[in-house]
Amino acid sequence: MEPFDWTWVSQIAPDDLPDRITTYLAAHQTRDLDTAIAQYTPDAVVTDEGHDHDGPSAIRAWLARSATEYTYTTTLTAAYRADQHHFDVLHRLQGNFPGGVADLHYRFTLRDGHIARLVIEP
Template sequence: MHAIARDELPTVITEYLTADQARDLDAAVACYTPDGAVTDEGHTYRGPDEIRAWLSRAASEYTYTSEVVGAYRMDDRNFDVVHHLEGDFPGGVVDLHFRFALRDARIAGLVIEP
């Protein structure tokens, strides 16, 4: 694992982060492989319909700001992007790791955890 600049992240991750920040569900879901999966808060969401529902719910549940504070390349297909969030969720402040697994220039998996 080694630290990289945000602009060194693969294009699909940058596209996803931009779409997620803009709450553009169509663009965010398009970044995933057809069998892509997201694990967040101990639940796994598989495929475009479940991922879209998760993104929609996550976007409306709390109000928060998010800033990328670190990016790491684990290997050619796995990246860890650390976000600092502040908002009206329980605890109010958290650093979350967005661990991306890529396949065919798309997101095959995303695990979000502290």
């Protein structure tokens, strides 16, 4: 998948995010792995901390590991839309991980109504 230029986005209300993204975010937060995985395409890729997790089994393992590694809360602080396929959701995480607070972009690429790519980065 080609890199996407995230500099051309418009802020939107979180309620204007596609249902697929809001369903995923809620499932991720409650650690509902089955619902979270159901939001992805079969060939989806998640990039977190510079590491790619390819396909449902690798994404499931990443979700399960991230759910147990640290205790943290997540607050959605802003949402952006670049086009009908690209959405950036800014979250503030607070918890017992190094540094204690992090503002992270969850950059979603949708294909055929499902999440094809998720890049999590500062």
